[in-house]
Amino acid sequence: MPESRYDQAVESYKSLGTWFYRPASTVRTFDPDVYVQGSFRLGTAIRPHNEAEHYDVDSVCELKKLSKSAGSQSELKELLGHEIKAYRIAKNMTKPVRPGRRCWILEYADGAQFHMDIVPALPNAQGQRLLLESRGLDTRWAGTAIAITDNETWNYAILSDEWPRSNPRGYAEWFKGRMAGEFEKRRRVLAESRRARVETIPDYKVRTPLQSAIMILKRHRDMMFLGKHDIRPISIILSTLAAHAYNGEETIGRALVSILAVMDQFIHHDGMKFIIWNPTDPLENFADKWEAHPERAEAFFQWLARARKDFREATGLAAYNSMASRLAPGMGRLLTERAETRTGRGRGIGRPALLRSASPVPAAPLAFPPEPRVPSKPQGFA
Known part of the structure; x- marks a missing residue:
């Protein structure tokens, strides 16, 4: 955005x-x-x-x-x-x-x-x-x-x-704490690029791999549930599960693989209902509507399976144009074409070593650059 x-x-x-x-x-x-x-x-x-x-x-x-x-x-x-x-x-x-x-x-x-x-x-x-x-x-x-x-x-x-x-302020502080290391590092880089003091850079101008990964997952969800707004997984659930699953990865690609592999492990079930606790209010269940609307729980797990499949297959490809083509149905063709143009049309990239996850769903070899990319303008980081 x-x-x-x-x-x-x-x-x-x-x-x-x-x-x-x-x-x-x-x-x-x-x-x-x-x-x-x-x-x-x-x-x-x-x-x-x-x-x-x-x-x-x-x-x-x-x-x-x-x-x-x-x-x-x-x-x-x-x-x-x-x-x-x-x-x-x-x-x-x-x-x-x-x-x-x-x-x-x-x-x-x-x-x-x-x-x-x-x-x-x-x-x-x-x-x-x-x-x-x-x-x-x-x-x-x-x-x-x-x-x-x-x-x-x-x-x-x-x-x-x-x-x-x-408690929106409390939740925002919890969320920020889940990415604290990367957030402060990138805030300093952004301040240096603008020749400004770190404390003058507003939080919303900093972009971490966790934030970027959540935006990508939200777009994927929106495309999957076009015309089905009432059952699509709500953003607070995606953000909470992703923040729990994030482990300080320094690139968007690694963050995506890590989050998708384990985010469902932070969903609990007490024998009667699904529970996704609000991390700042232990009495609030973000999945409270799933009990009365079981189709919403089903929609979440269908989306997670689709997202795992789409991004696992995309990261196994060796060229940006192949990745864009594979992700276009799930992310939107206009968006993937823009991303392909920005990264260099059809440029092949090497594959780093396998990144395995504790998830029972195996993670595919990553095809993202292993080092953070620092842009000249703060649109985001790879």
Whole structure:
């Protein structure tokens, strides 16, 4: 995805935060904190499959000086919705603000090709810590926990202490920790290439093999489930399993092989249901919908088998054009042709030694260069 899209997303949520802090704001006294979450925060957002689709920028507006005792979920959502609707009018945005299940949806002009989902939230560090401590569970990430709105909960319209929970900042820190070595190394390289201080390089401008591998797997998933959006594996599951499976590999090729070989080993089954724990909230199961919708579990394992087959066969080839042709059905022909052009059309490359995995599915010989490639511009790393 173009770096400019990340810049655009950052400017958009910063602009909204500035609006919430203007003198006439009805939420200013509650110390509103607007920040991005999801794939844009993790650095794993990918281009929409076609020009008709939009980038989905997920964000949070946390009112840091407001508590759950001040009102219901619905009251918080309406409070923030009033300000978002006023923002749309002030910025001359033509499309109306729409309510989502947990958020408000702010649609930008067609040319921008993205919309922003803004989730109303309140601090929930103390409540989360007490909840986890009462169960004897890990509380290390509780400090950034939030309570969010959800109009499908039974207590949405009444005063209650039981709100849906989330922790996007905690999850992002956990995710970053899974790639810490490569992240810091590449951040330094990027800073040197721009003659800038390391601390001035935003996290989202750094790209590690883990992030790139997840983007590739997400594209492969999207192609496999075109027109079947309701059953395709959700991104948080792919990202979590990939981050668990990543072992510090220095190239995208090695990261892909390693992740695909063992990512399913981090899916548990208690005899009744599949469990993929949220690493920052031991009470949340990312696969909770699989029990009521077993076709989603089946879809995940079908996708994993297909991805293993496609990339295993591609890495056994010795030329970029052969690899591109093999991956085109699973990744999209336009994307693979672009990649082939960038790497040098049809250029053969040597095969490194076998890379074996602990997985019962054998890994094929890699056909990716064994050393990291440092680009002149920060589009990514091989």
